Amino acid sequence: MECQRTDEQIAYPVFYDVDPSEVRNLHGEVGKGLSIHNNEKTEKWKEALKEAANLSGWDLRKTADGHEAKVIKLIVECVSLELRFISLNIYESLIGMEQRVQDLESFLDMSSNDVRMIGIKGMGGAGKTTLARAIVDKLSANFEAKSFIENVREVSKASLTGLLSLQRQVISDLLKDQCKTINSVHDGRNMMKRMMCTTKVLVVLDDVDHKDQLEALVGEPAWFKIGSRIIITTRDEQVLIGHRVKLIRDEK
Structure with a gap:
């Protein structure tokens, strides 16, 4: 999440067998997992998870009928398209x-x-x-x-x-x-x-x-x-x- 904010990189969350709302609200297994940690980094983790859960991404359970290979293909296509636009912007500067x-x-x-x-x-x-x-x-x-x-x-x-x-x-x-x-x-x-x-x-x-x-x-x-x-x-x-x-x- 720091990379996305400071280096203008793009983050796409993939919710692998977890509900995005659990990540956003730190409930369920996510909340239980965090509860066993109590140190300076925990609050940063919580904020990063909340922020990531609000980004556009993929919920494996609800995308392509939960077919993992199909979801991977969708992710690759999306990232490739994004990289294509970046590359074209570079080449378009050439006459x-x-x-x-x-x-x-x-x-x-x-x-x-x-x-x-x-x-x-x-x-x-x-x-x-x-x-x-x-x-x-x-x-x-x-x-x-x-x-x-x-x-x-x-x-x-x-x-x-x-x-x-x-x-x-x-x-x-x-x-x-x-x-x-x-x-x-x-x-x-x-x-x-x-x-x-x-x-x-x-x-x-x-x-x-x-x-x-x-x-x-x-x-x-x-x-x-x-x-x-x-x-x-x-x-x-x-x-x-x-x-x-x-x-x-x-x-x-």
Whole structure:
């Protein structure tokens, strides 16, 4: 509660098998629990509980028929939406960013029940990465998992295992796999082919400069579950064309 007052953070109470009125009035089990404490902190606890009970939140027993998983989903959606607004306020301060995000959304077409690979091409400093981040912040709540891989060009060429390390990161982000059994890019591709089709994902590959990187990290649309979206930023349009990416947005 102090964080909400002093740092402008947002608190959402979740009443887990307790009536909000008991928390607000310090009755029932809440009152009994507090009664056994008698120290300087007790009064602060009481005030904090009263204050929290007056905030908008969720009563597990009365929300979604008490189905815990459904309540969790509602909480995640609410928080994601709040974070989306915060992120958009940041990006809207950049000239033309709001319109660019809207234009990219039309390429993504979230209502379309397919797998889409979208390329964003443009010279260095054109804002490709910022645009990709803005769209992820806005739409990530629509996916079951996401992965944002930065500096693909730089990392993949930094060492002999650079591309493998990026592949492990993608698999870890999307499949929650520790990747201990992946010893080669070939092994990683095979794992993604087998397992990626079960999860609706959002993937961003930032600053790609070679077709091999795309083949290792996102392969074919058939690898992914319907509804998935893959965004690729690059300075070289031929990399996108070579990987048969048909939807390409030019960021000048």
